[in-house]
Amino acid sequence: MNPAPHLLRLNINGQCHTRAVAPAITLLDFLREEIGLTGSKRGCDLGECGCCAVLVDGAPMLSCLLPAADLEASAITTIEGIGCGSDLHPLQEAMIEHGAIQCGYCTPAMVLNGVALFAREPHPDEHAMQTTIAATTCRCTGYNAIRNAYRAVAAREESR
Numbered sequence: 001m002n003p004a005p006h007l008l009r010l011n012i013n014g015q016c017h018t019r020a021v022a023p024a025i026t027l028l029d030f031l032r033e034e035i036g037l038t039g040s041k042r043g044c045d046l047g048e049c050g051c052c053a054v055l056v057d058g059a060p061m062l063s064c065l066l067p068a069a070d071l072e073a074s075a076i077t078t079i080e081g082i083g084c085g086s087d088l089h090p091l092q093e094a095m096i097e098h099g100a101i102q103c104g105y106c107t108p109a110m111v112l113n114g115v116a117l118f119a120r121e122p123h124p125d126e127h128a129m130q131t132t133i134a135a136t137t138c139r140c141t142g143y144n145a146i147r148n149a150y151r152a153v154a155a156r157e158e159s160r
Helices: 029-033 092-097 107-120 124-132 144-158
Strands: 006-012 015-021 053-056 059-062 075-077
Touching: 006 029, 015 029, 029 144, 053 107, 092 107, 092 144, 107 124, 107 144, 124 144
Parallel strands: 006 075
Antiparallel strands: 006 015, 053 059, 053 075
16 A cells, blocks of 8 residues: 655755655655656665765755655755856866766766865865765766866866
């Protein structure tokens, strides 16, 4: 027997989304299946690959592991909430400039993790950038282009 639907209200990318959903729905399923935001990717469903990363109150979290019902008082940001139209976040621009996008599967998580890092530490050291990049598995690039994109953003921030 299925449990009765739960009325869920989530603040995602600055907009309130209300849906009647199963009480145990994950944030990843809510994003992808209920409101059509597919930037967060389903990878391992175990919290190991990091491809489902979103920002919850500014901190990177794995949406495949998060019960959506626990987030009603939180501000959730997905890749769709970064940048505005053609006004990309500096890390998005750097990822493009440095060829850090191959298949694109890990890219949303790499960007969101980086956005959180640069918000927290405008001038991160190499170790902080490497630790942030390592939170998401990339199967295409070998990470060099991604590291170069992060370094470019860090260099821009240092010159300010």
